Amino acid sequence: MSPVVEIEIWTDVVCPWCYIGKRRMDSAVAAYPGDVTVTYRAYQLDPTPVREPQPLVDALAAKFGGPEQVTAMTSRVTDIAAADGLRLDFSRAVAANTFDTHRLIRWAGSHGRQAELLEAAHRAHFTDGVDLNSHDALAGLAAEMGLDAASARAYLASSDGADEVRAEFAAARELGVSSVPTFVLAGKYAVVGAQDSATLLAALEQVARREAAAA
Template sequence: MKVEIFSDVVCPWCYIGHHRLQQAVRLFEGDVEVAHRPFQLDPDGVSTGEPLLRALERKFGGAGQVAQMTARVAGVAAEDGLDLRFDRALQAGTFEAHRLISLAGRAGRGAAMAERLFRAHFTDGLDVGDPGTLAGLAAETGVEDTGEGAEQVRADLARAHALGVRSVPLFLFEEKYAVSGAQPVETLVAALREVEARTAQEKAAQEKATQEKAGEGCEGDACAV
């Protein structure tokens, strides 16, 4: 089964969703191929070195509201064993980070690269838009940065737009069934099982239709009627 997760590396709920999907896949115990797809919360965002909290306060109108927002998501993340340190995080552009994830995916390292980038941004306080930082993270994760992948990221971003992805994380199962938001692990496991059952039913129906169609015709002196 193929599962695509649309996310951005500076989205805290995406980090939580990424973590929960990994847990769900382990519990499901079936054959699951996970592909990470890019989404940019701020397509025009650039790395300025500005503290993320300051940028959020400017966007949402005050330190009090931002403190409540970040405390809530940090609390949810902590329950999942994730350490979100908004006081360390930096405002960053994410296109190049997505390019690294895309490159890593070719070698089966997409999840590991995404995980490292999430942790770099939310826990380590690193600038995930800085070329030097990205080079170090890629090497640490065992990903060779050949400089390729930009066109693929642009194509994937265009596909996300065409699919109507407006918020992340979003999980797309078998290119047919979508689940939005950082759902609980049990919800994702249930979704995996439901899609598995539906896929099996569809396959059985197609095979039956093919067999019935094959029986309509004549061969030699015999005809199916």
């Protein structure tokens, strides 16, 4: 009997490659004949506070050398995402600091809905133009999946979960995670980047064989 493969995924909500990587790992897990557990870990590409809503393309242009460079970048990733069934609309996206979104994802995890809220947050940011800096907007995402919006809003208004999210940032540094998505299988095998589903499936199968042999 194959051992259960534990998968930890370091990810950030505003990372398009993380959204693509999640979809591809979902496909790999669906095709994998054994059992897995999947836990998402928090990572921040940019911890800079966002003081007021700003179009993402403007924020990217200021960081990466202007509108032309951003158009080339976003067009490429949009086409790749479309091939995986994801629609990205960078023209609607709003720049966001994701700390509170990570906190709420942890909260949803305590209700068994971590992956669902992460998926909803990705879609809200990249497709629907939702401002993830807004606690009301985040509580609305929780409500859409049947969780209590008032409880979500109260959680966000508190400091609950902040230390745990910071601990995951620290764990990423200790592991040497410097880009996302990073998939860590069985606590010791890392796969970096939004690899295709076949590659992720092969990695799962190989790790399962190694773990079974070691046992």
